[in-house]
Amino acid sequence: MAEIPTATLEDLVVACKRASRQVATLSTDAKNRALRAMADALEAHEAAILEANQRDLDGAAERGLSEAMTDRLTLTPERIARMADALREVASFADPVGEMAETRRRPSGIEVGRMRVPLGVIAMIYEARPNVTSDAAGLCFKAGNAVVLRGGSEAVHSNRAVAAALHEALEGEGGDPAAVTLVPTTDREAIKDLIRMSEHLDLVIPRGGEGLIRFVDEHSRVPVIKHYKGVCHLFVDETADLDVALDLLLDGKLSRPGVCNALETLLVHEAVAADFLPRAHRELAAHDAELRGDAATRRILGESVPEATEADYEAEFLAPIIAVRVVDGLDAALDHVATYGSQHTEVIATESVAAARRWVREVDASVVLVNASSRFSDGGELGLGAEIGISTTKLHAFGPMGLEALTTQKFVVHGAGETRHAVPPRAS
Amino acid sequence: MAEIPTATLEDLVVACKRASRQVATLSTDAKNRALRAMADALEAHEAAILEANQRDLDGAAERGLSEAMTDRLTLTPERIARMADALREVASFADPVGEMAETRRRPSGIEVGRMRVPLGVIAMIYEARPNVTSDAAGLCFKAGNAVVLRGGSEAVHSNRAVAAALHEALEGEGGDPAAVTLVPTTDREAIKDLIRMSEHLDLVIPRGGEGLIRFVDEHSRVPVIKHYKGVCHLFVDETADLDVALDLLLDGKLSRPGVCNALETLLVHEAVAADFLPRAHRELAAHDAELRGDAATRRILGESVPEATEADYEAEFLAPIIAVRVVDGLDAALDHVATYGSQHTEVIATESVAAARRWVREVDASVVLVNASSRFSDGGELGLGAEIGISTTKLHAFGPMGLEALTTQKFVVHGAGETRHAVPPRAS
Secondary structure (H helix, E strand, C coil), X not given: XXXXXXXHHHHHHHHHHHHHHHHHHCCHHHHHHHHHHXXXXXXXXXXXXXXXXXXXXXXXXXXXXXXXXXXXXXXXXXXXXXXXXXXXXXXXXXXCCCCEEEEEECCCCCEXXXXXXXXXXXXXXXXXXXXXXXXXXXXXXXXXXXXXXXXXXXXXXXXXXXHHHHHHHHHHCCCCXXXXXXXXXXXXXXXXXXXXCCCCCCEEEEECCHHHHHHHHHXXXXXXXXXXXXXXXXXXXXXXXXXXXXXXXXXXXXXXXXXXXXXXXXXXXXXXXXXXXXXXXXXXXXXXXXXXXXXXXXXXXXXXXXECCHHHHHCCCXXXXXXXXXXXXXXXXXXXXXXXXXXXXXXXXXXXXXXXXHHHHHCCCCEEEEEECHHHCCHHHHCCCCCCEEECCCCCCCEEECHHHHEEEEEEEEEEEECCCCCCCCCC | CCCCCHHHHHHHHHHHHHHHHHHHHCCHHHXXXXXXXXXXXXXXXXXXXXXXHHHHHHHHHHCCCCHHHHHHHCCCHHHHHHHHHHHHHHHHCXXXXXXXXXXXXXXXXXXXXXXXXXXXXXXXXECCXXXXXXXXXXXXXXXXXXXXXXXXXXXXXXXXXXXXXXXXXXXXXXXXXXXXXXXXXCCHHHHHHHCCCCCCCCEEEEECCHHHHHHHHHHCCCCECXXXXXXXXXXXCCCCCHHHXXXXXXXXXXXXXXXXXXXXXEEEEHHHHHHHHHHHHHHHHHCCCEEEECHHHHHHHCCCCCECCHHHHHCCCCCCEEEEEEECCHHHHHHHHHHHCCCCEEEEECCCHHHHHHHHHHCCCCXXXXXXXXXXXXXXXXXXXXXXXXXXXXXXXXXXXXXXXXXXXXXXXXXXXXXXXXXXXXXX
């Protein structure tokens, strides 16, 4: 890939910013029409997209890309149809732009409200999955933003083919194709240049491995919304319904171990450990999952259970492995979560109102759950419609981010000539 | 001043973070009692605070600090009483922490709500005014946060005396004094160390000159909320009530020219320019204010009016000077604001519903006003209670920031054992 000079990159970003003014004022109908046209265009260009994808897959084979990475890179007619359907679904979502929060009259006489408005230009930095190109474009566009897309080198042909289809649709609807700008560069120095353009960009969202995210966070001069990892806990309280607790454990650990809202550590109240742990152990073993325990756990389950180390309590296994600790009560469980948690998703199984209330109030995480699986920590499941990313920093958004997180609010004031101070007497 | 090693600085910040867990769970009553105790302590230690302030003022005289800077640095019994009253006012505000946004039942059966929670640890980096020490401490504390305060070297003794009073009050109420941590350092390298502590800090708010703010923004690894300047416009539309427009102009430009929500540029529709500009010119001249105009303005007012340069349209004068441009309509006014505005505060004077609607929708600024003075762009006037700062970036907060902007929301989920996927069949 030929690299582009910074000046050229900046020209692209400036054109995207210019387009953002147009997108911000489009009517909901116009945005929905364009989104449906983008969906149709993806399907109409299926052959070209698959051909481009094949070139990326050939390259992946040459470069010895991992099987998991290659799977994420692969497009099929079904996956393209899902990308198109995702755009149609975004068209069906309520438009957050223009929503006015309650307007109040102030003592001065002015009326003050807050109007939801787009952020402006959002840069997405991502890897592998070409569906992010259309998913992110659709969500940013619906929220009235322009988007700069910078996908990974392994997916460069696929991303270009997808973007070409989106551009054709945008132009067909009279829109500025620069509203969806794919940056034709694959090297990290160019990312660095991009994420320093704080005059033109309003937000950067990196999605990918921890290395990419740390790189973006370290070099960005633009606000970054990110999350590194999910070290999620299930605490089985002394009052827990142990059948419920077991369901939550198996769903949280086994239904999809490779995702960030999977459980990594099980905390068990000492009063129910002797009852619960053998059942949990049997179930996990029956599903080929590994359990690593502290001394109390191993006293109950036997020395054949591997010892859980400090590193195990810090780990996001992304695999069917779970660390276990027996704790002497809610305080110890809260301390463990405060020490090892990643502010992502934390679950308690309890029948005690008091314990549930303390868990909800005191656990510092973006999603706290009582008697429900950690796997519900997801934009769709929580009712956000779709998810553009997840934030474990607390600024702007905390937790799964939907359309609303791609907007902000401005103050709108109506008056009848009110002034704040006595106006100096007019001379005339 | 002896500087402190980074390790010692980090110890202080870690202790502050530890204290933040305590502050986050305090009841509203406990927080209000502590705030009132802090207010009482400021008044009880008036003599010690004034004495410390005198040492700073002596230093300021030696170092030849400007008159404006020295005024900002000066404490008096009245100013200390105002600081105490501000803390009592914060005690009277509603507590944002714990507020639950509407809870909805999802198709899966879980109930999802959003709870307002503190951010954690906020670092304030500021200059000169010792009142920021107690104002920021009070607002952060009420919102359930701990705060790291780093004031300027010119106010170091005053800030220490104020902090000592606050600590005494906190301890008297059984609180951890580390919840309000004053960093005993005055050099910029230590600021750099501080704002890289992204493991411990959740937000940095710089308040001061543009140099300080750029320095913080450039070096911070923690999210920064900031605003550089306010280049605020008044557009007098062709349908404007010219008496109202004149009131807005004089209030906006003259009531306090040195603040960020003062007007800097007047845009006048060509249809009313010949009527409005001579009146505006006469009034401004009567108050010793200077007007700088474009060619059309000078055709109406005469060549004695200085020419407005490109630099004038970009300037935040912070003085009784205003740049003027005659525009041929709303579109040209919107373009001018998009080009030269600072996304701060923008005013239209109009009697046209259509023009007002377009102004409100299309102007990209944190506060947009119709027939009301730019000087209302202020946390207190807009109904936020108090103002900890103002943001002209769109992430997290846009515009004046009150208590709510010092909090975030987490998702709270209640269930009855719901799992996301069919749980693998239990072995038992």
